[in-house]
Amino acid sequence: MPIPRETVDQILQAARIEEVVGEFVTLKKRGSNMWGNCPFHNEKTPSFSVNPARNIFKCFGCGKAGDSAKFLMEHEHYTYPEALRYLAKKYNIQIEEKELSPEERMAQTEREKMFNINAFADKFFVDTLWNTDEGKSIGLEYFRERGYLNPIIEKFHLGYSPSKWEAFTNYAKQNGYDPEFLEKVGFSIKRQNGEYYDRYHGRVMFPIHNLTGKVIGFGGRILQSDPEKKLAKYQNSPESEIYQKKETLYGIYFAKSAIVNKDECILVEGYFDVLRMHQIGIENVVASSGTSLTTEQIRLVKRYTKNITMLYDGDAAGVHAALRGTDMILAEGMNVRVVVLPPEHDPDTFGKEYPTEEVLRYLKDNAKDFIRFKTELLLKDAANDPIKKGQVVRNMVETISVVPDPIFRIAYVKETSRLLDMPEETLMMELNKMLRAKFKKSLGVEGEVIPDEPIVTSPTQEQPQEETLPPGYYQERELVKLMLLYGGRTLTIKQQDELGQEIEEQVPVAQMIVDDLINDNIEFNDPVNRKIFEIYDQALNTEELPNDQFFTSNEDEQVSQVAIDLVTTQYKLDGWERHGIFVKKEEDILRKAVQYAILRYKDQIIDARRKEIQDQIKEEPDPDNQLILLKKKKHWDDLRVQINKMLGIVIAK
Ligand SMILES: [Zn+2]
Numbered sequence: 001m002p003i004p005r006e007t008v009d010q011i012l013q014a015a016r017i018e019e020v021v022g023e024f025v026t027l028k029k030r031g032s033n034m035w036g037n038c039p040f041h042n043e044k045t046p047s048f049s050v051n052p053a054r055n056i057f058k059c060f061g062c063g064k065a066g067d068s069a070k071f072l073m074e075h076e077h078y079t080y081p082e083a084l085r086y087l088a089k090k091y092n093i094q095i096e097e098k099e100l101s102p103e104e105r106m107a108q109t110e111r112e113k114m115f116n117i118n119a120f121a122d123k124f125f126v127d128t129l130w131n132t133d134e135g136k137s138i139g140l141e142y143f144r145e146r147g148y149l150n151p152i153i154e155k156f157h158l159g160y161s162p163s164k165w166e167a168f169t170n171y172a173k174q175n176g177y178d179p180e181f182l183e184k185v186g187f188s189i190k191r192q193n194g195e196y197y198d199r200y201h202g203r204v205m206f207p208i209h210n211l212t213g214k215v216i217g218f219g220g221r222i223l224q225s226d227p228e229k230k231l232a233k234y235q236n237s238p239e240s241e242i243y244q245k246k247e248t249l250y251g252i253y254f255a256k257s258a259i260v261n262k263d264e265c266i267l268v269e270g271y272f273d274v275l276r277m278h279q280i281g282i283e284n285v286v287a288s289s290g291t292s293l294t295t296e297q298i299r300l301v302k303r304y305t306k307n308i309t310m311l312y313d314g315d316a317a318g319v320h321a322a323l324r325g326t327d328m329i330l331a332e333g334m335n336v337r338v339v340v341l342p343p344e345h346d347p348d349t350f351g352k353e354y355p356t357e358e359v360l361r362y363l364k365d366n367a368k369d370f371i372r373f374k375t376e377l378l379l380k381d382a383a384n385d386p387i388k389k390g391q392v393v394r395n396m397v398e399t400i401s402v403v404p405d406p407i408f409r410i411a412y413v414k415e416t417s418r419l420l421d422m423p424e425e426t427l428m429m430e431l432n433k434m435l436r437a438k439f440k441k442s443l444g445v446e447g448e449v450i451p452d453e454p455i456v457t458s459p460t461q462e463q464p465q466e467e468t469l470p471p472g473y474y475q476e477r478e479l480v481k482l483m484l485l486y487g488g489r490t491l492t493i494k495q496q497d498e499l500g501q502e503i504e505e506q507v508p509v510a511q512m513i514v515d516d517l518i519n520d521n522i523e524f525n526d527p528v529n530r531k532i533f534e535i536y537d538q539a540l541n542t543e544e545l546p547n548d549q550f551f552t553s554n555e556d557e558q559v560s561q562v563a564i565d566l567v568t569t570q571y572k573l574d575g576w577e578r579h580g581i582f583v584k585k586e587e588d589i590l591r592k593a594v595q596y597a598i599l600r601y602k603d604q605i606i607d608a609r610r611k612e613i614q615d616q617i618k619e620e621p622d623p624d625n626q627l628i629l630l631k632k633k634k635h636w637d638d639l640r641v642q643i644n645k646m647l648g649i650v651i652a653k
Contacts, residue, residue: 003084003095011084014091015068017055024075024211026260026303039075039303040064044333044404045566060561076212079109086212114242117177117185118207118215124168125159125205125218135160139204142223146272147352152279155254156206161220163202166195186217186237199235206271208243209253211300217243219250219271219289246294249286249301250274258283259304266363267293267301267310269321273347280356285311293325298332307335309367314343319377326370331402338373339366371412374399375419393420397427401434406478407593414589425648470525471608475601480529481566482594483510483536488545491591509594510536510545516598522605528558599647606643610636 003011018027018034027034027050038048038059047061058065064074072083088095128135139160143153161168169188173179179196182188188196203220210216217237237243251274259265266285268274277285288297301308308329312318322338329336339362341350351359368376378395382388400412413431417424487510494502514537517523524530532551539545551563613633620626 003081007088007093007095008084011087011091011093012067012069014093015055015087016052017057017068017071018050018052020068020087020090021050021057021071024303026305037302038062038064042299077111079111082109082112111241113181114185114240115214115216117172117181117187118217118242120172120175120177121168121187121218122157122159122207122215124171125161125207126157127159128162129153129158129160129204132160132162134162138163138223142204146348148275149279152275155278156251156275157215158275159205159207161198161200161203161205165197165201167201168198169196185240203235206250208237208248208250210242210248211253211256213253214242216240216248221271244296245291247296247300249297250289251278251286252300254278255284255286256304259286259301263305264307264309265301265305267308267325268347269312269318270346270348273311273351276348276351280351280359282351282356282359292321293328295328295332298329298334302332302334306333307337309337309339309363311339311347311363312341313346314341318346323374323377326374327399327402330370330399331404333404336370337367338370339363339368340373369415370399371396371415372419375416379420389420393422393427393430396420397430397434400427401431401438406596407589410592410596411589472601472604473526475597475604476524476526476529477562477566478597479513479601480532480562482597483513483532484551484563484566486590486594487536489590491587491594493591508540508545509590511540512594513598514540520602522602528562531556531559532562596647599643603640603643603647606636606640610640 021027021036025036025039025048027036028046029035032051032053034050034052035046036048036050037043037046038061040048040059041062043061048057048059050057056065056067057071066074068087069080069083072078072086073080076083076086078086085095087093129139130136140153143158148158169179169182172182172187179188179190183190183196187199189199190196200218200220203222206219206221207215208217208219217240219237220235222233236245239245250271255265255274255278262284264284266277266282268277268285268287270287270289274285274287277283286301288294291297298308310322310325312322319340322340326336326338341347341362345353350362354362375392375396378392379389382392396416400409400416403409403412409431413424413427416422417427420427488508490506490508491512492504493507493512494504514533517533518537524533535546535551551559610633613629613636617626617629617633620629
């Protein structure tokens with residue numbers, strides 16, 4: 001049934017793009033637009049923009065653009081009418097519609113039908129729990145006995161499915177639902193004689209909500225285990241068009257605003273863990289329930305925060321579950337901490353036994369950054385066995401190698417070196433070996449140089465194609481990024497004055513970079529990078545350094561685009577405080593990062609020149625000229641050895 005044109009206009013005018021998108025994507029204001037990580041393509045640098053004035057969104061990475069309805073169609077896979085209905089509901093706009101007849105219901109789209117039956121079932125199970133004798137005496141009693149109070153039972157729409165075998169199937173049939181469809185969505189199971197019975201009969205019901213609060217599936221739990229029957233403790237909805245386990249987190253709808261407010265998401269395993277935490281007032285909690293953690297689930301959290309705390313049972317299984325998840329979270333560029341409960345507890349029992357303040361204190365006191373968590377765990381297993389200790393080293397380095405941000409990698413190497421009592425240099429060498437191998441593998445080709453990281457991960461219009469990138473492009477970007485983020489911060493450097501006395505000097509990061517490159521007569525190859533470099537160079541003569549906004553809202557669109565790309569990435573020194581490591585040494589790490597970036601850049605430039613000459617040598621027929629070229633090449637080879645030595649020193653310092 002079509003929605004009248006006037007109503008459509010009314011809906012689209014009422015819809016605020018930033019509010020609609022903001023339900024799904026964390027947006028940060030920058031200039032007149034808002035920015036976030038694009039939900040339509042995988043990226044680490046926000047290139048997804050929302051323009052409140054024009055009421056549209058646009059991704060500069062993948063090109064998706066449009067209004068609120070278009071966003072919902074792309075993101076939630078709604079049809080156009082579904083998107084409009086969603087918006088109408090959000091903005092309290094009445095759509096004239098009559099009650100659907102069974103025939104009309106059949107004609108609805110499959111997806112809408114699925115949402116519809118889940119909402120219908122949700123209501124039935126909740127009604128049964130609160131308003132029938134069996135529901136009250138068995139289902140409600142069960143929740144009460146476990147210590148759950150009405151507000152939480154109501155909030156999460158907990159329900160009860162009657163023990164009578166066909167109760168729900170029959171009720172749904174009477175209301176026009178086709179048993180085959182009920183079977184498909186998972187509510188009914190077909191007997192050999194062709195009749196249908198309830199999948200969830202005699203279970204307490206946990207509806208599973210999507211981000212917008214619609215029920216997309218259920219988990220049903222038996223009340224007592226009967227060893228005779230060997231029933232599975234939980235029955236879950238089968239996967240469907242609207243319910244994919246690996247993309248779903250239990251509780252996300254109820255947790256998302258708390259996650260944003262606390263800038264942290266606590267990850268637990270089961271339904272009851274989520275319920276308990278909410279009941280004691282800790283609401284930024286979701287569960288991976290039913291699957292081991294997936295990358296899709298992590299990305300779902302990442303829309304709201306970069307910080308995950310894994311809260312797991314104190315037993316061995318819980319510890320190993322935590323361990324499995326950490327690398328996946330790290331690979332998404334997020335921060336992970338782990339809290340392991342005392343051996344006899346899970347989050348549900350722990351929250352039942354202790355008051356909120358004590359639970360919070362326990363979380364605070366026992367949260368370990370993953371480096372400490374993993375190292376301690378592995379070392380316990382290895383004891384004093386040197387061979388096993390070698391494995392621990394490799395294992396840790398492997399974990400660090402998945403971290404996308406090079407600055408964090410350096411910080412983690414430092415921490416690991418301290419914990420393992422092993423030189424940083426050794427770990428760094430091992431790490432570089434691993435990164436190189438990974439990089440080769442990812443290219444599927446032979447290559448001997450790793451770019452430090454793909455610093456610009458979102459392809460913008462102006463950005464050169466991979467194969468036409470000038471040598472050292474990524475390293476140039478790294479240096480520009482350091483200037484944009486930390487250009488004005490001063491570092492203490494030791495220098496010798498004319499008399500050979502050692503003096504300390506305060507030098508801004510931008511100056512360190514600019515002076516160093518100018519001294520070596522190096523110019524950036526990429527025109528936009530060069531422009532930014534020149535602005536700094538000039539500003540350094542005038543005492544006043546431009547801040548990052550000068551660049552992000554620069555009249556030169558190429559400059560502002562690059563600046564936006566670079567400064568909106570996740571890496572910020574403040575992030576380290578979350579890990580509780582290295583805070584005091586922030587200046588050291590920044591200095592190291594700057595020195596490292598300069599040397600890596602020079603290494604790339606020198607390597608490019610070496611290779612150029614090598615090619616010339618191959619082409620050169622005259623042996624005398626070849627000799628001259630060989631000498632030139634030797635010069636660059638020597639320089640490269642020097643640079644690598646200095647890199648080694650920077651790393652080991
Ligand atoms: Zn995109």
